[in-house]
Amino acid sequence: xSVAIIDSGxxxxxxxxxxxxxxxxxxxxxxxxDRIRRAPRVLLPGVGAxxxxxxxxxxxxxxxxxxxxxxxxxxxxLGMQLLFDRSEEGPANxxxxxxxxxxxxxxxxxxxxxxxxxxxLNITRADPLLDGVNALDYVYFVHxxxxxxxxxxxxxxxxxxxxxxVTRRDNFCGTQFHPERSGAVGARIxxxxxxxxx
Amino acid sequence: MxxxxxxxxxxxxxxxxxxxFYDITASPEGRRVxxxxxxxxxxILDIPFCVAGGIRSVEDAEAVLNAGAEKVSxxxxxxxxxxxxxxxxxxFGSQCVVIGIxxxxxxxxxxxxxxxxxxxxxxxxxxxxxSWVREVQDRGAGEIVLNCMSSDGVRxxxxxxxxxAVRDICDVPLVASGGAGTPAHFVDVFxxxxxxxxxxxxxxxxxxxxxxxxxxxxxxxxxxxRL
Numbered sequence: 001x002s003v004a005i006i007d008s009g010x011x012x013x014x015x016x017x018x019x020x021x022x023x024x025x026x027x028x029x030x031x032x033x034d035r036i037r038r039a040p041r042v043l044l045p046g047v048g049a050x051x052x053x054x055x056x057x058x059x060x061x062x063x064x065x066x067x068x069x070x071x072x073x074x075x076x077x078l079g080m081q082l083l084f085d086r087s088e089e090g091p092a093n094x095x096x097x098x099x100x101x102x103x104x105x106x107x108x109x110x111x112x113x114x115x116x117x118x119x120x121l122n123i124t125r126a127d128p129l130l131d132g133v134n135a136l137d138y139v140y141f142v143h144x145x146x147x148x149x150x151x152x153x154x155x156x157x158x159x160x161x162x163x164x165x166v167t168r169r170d171n172f173c174g175t176q177f178h179p180e181r182s183g184a185v186g187a188r189i190x191x192x193x194x195x196x197x198x
Numbered sequence: 199m200x201x202x203x204x205x206x207x208x209x210x211x212x213x214x215x216x217x218x219f220y221d222i223t224a225s226p227e228g229r230r231v232x233x234x235x236x237x238x239x240x241x242i243l244d245i246p247f248c249v250a251g252g253i254r255s256v257e258d259a260e261a262v263l264n265a266g267a268e269k270v271s272x273x274x275x276x277x278x279x280x281x282x283x284x285x286x287x288x289x290f291g292s293q294c295v296v297i298g299i300x301x302x303x304x305x306x307x308x309x310x311x312x313x314x315x316x317x318x319x320x321x322x323x324x325x326x327x328x329s330w331v332r333e334v335q336d337r338g339a340g341e342i343v344l345n346c347m348s349s350d351g352v353r354x355x356x357x358x359x360x361x362x363a364v365r366d367i368c369d370v371p372l373v374a375s376g377g378a379g380t381p382a383h384f385v386d387v388f389x390x391x392x393x394x395x396x397x398x399x400x401x402x403x404x405x406x407x408x409x410x411x412x413x414x415x416x417x418x419x420x421x422x423x424r425l
Binding site: 047143144 | 241
């Protein structure tokens with residue numbers, strides 16, 4: 001199986017490819033609509049600003065393509081945020097495949113923004129993506145924006161307030177943290193995504 | 199090179215929370231960190247990875263980030279060109295921008311040193327450490343690594359007092375560096391100076407301290423660690 005990684009701009013696609021490689025999975029980075037449509041799995045990573053990433057996806061004609069995908073898609077970090085309706089960052093309109101808005105994290109004493117570091121997961125609903133993942137397992141976050149927990153949240157993390165750590169609506173799922181940098185727990189989540197049946 | 203890859207693998211498997219790759223002679227020698235090393239280490243690690251050494255421009259940083267690093271750490275080049283911090287934060291976001299500070303206790307207080315990777319070129323910049331810590335935050339640093347030079351390499355403990363002074367004015371994650379010798383040193387620096395993380399090199403490289411043992415000790419002392 002070769003997985004499509006959508007090039008939404010920003011760096012660090014390489015570490016995601018390396019993580020997939022450690023799981024024995026090939027991947028290719030693309031903005032080609034046909035290759036994305038044909039891929040058995042699609043990853044939407046993202047580092048940078050929401051409006052830049054959306055502008056890049058729209059310029060490549062990919063916003064509608066992504067929204068219409070039926071195979072499993074995993075958004076990571078900004079890529080997860082892009083799945084929602086709107087982001088305060090920009091502001092920007094997202095892909096709107098999952099209802100909800102992305103808001104800026106509010107800094108507080110001892111809670112600097114960006115939020116960077118290892119945080120524990122609270123699993124709020126069983127999901128195939130979290131198969132074998134335990135409550136209070138640590139994953140690695142780097143972000144300044146977040147989605148408040150809602151109907152499509154399957155795991156949260158606490159940073160001042162609860163935030164959506166893992167989300168799912170049908171074939172669209174996402175992680176606010178970086179599974180490719182979250183040790184064995186992250187590798188498990190990526191492996192679950194790769195073997196997902198729908 | 200082989201040693202570096204082996205170390206990266208060992209630290210990954212032992213449960214390190216982050217690996218920082220320092221090419222400490224890059225700045226004094228006017229060269230850049232070797233991208234090939236960066237991408238090979240990045241391919242092994244499944245934990246955050248920061249690269250330091252001779253990053254003097256947005257282009258240098260971009261190459262390192264594209265090679266698979268999460269963050270770049272800037273020390274002497276930020277002193278020479280503080281605007282670089284703003285440029286990096288604007289281009290990549292503050293979360294990618296770590297500022298390393300080598301600080302020494304002098305008769306005038308804490309002072310920032312540069313080119314510390316080369317004993318012949320290491321020099322006191324005359325900058326006050328605390329004002330530099332404020333300035334780099336204002337310019338967009340997302341994290342600060344404070345290396346306390348008089349403690350560095352002698353394994354007698356972190357400079358808890360200096361780190362506490364910096365903690366008090368530092369609103370971004372602060373990493374202690376310099377002086378780790380025993381598990382008690384880690385306990386002290388977390389409990390007494392309130393740093394977010396502690397960095398060590400030689401005690402881990404030589405195997406005199408094993409990360410799982412250290413983490414177990416920290417957990418026993420009630421300090422939150424990822425086990």
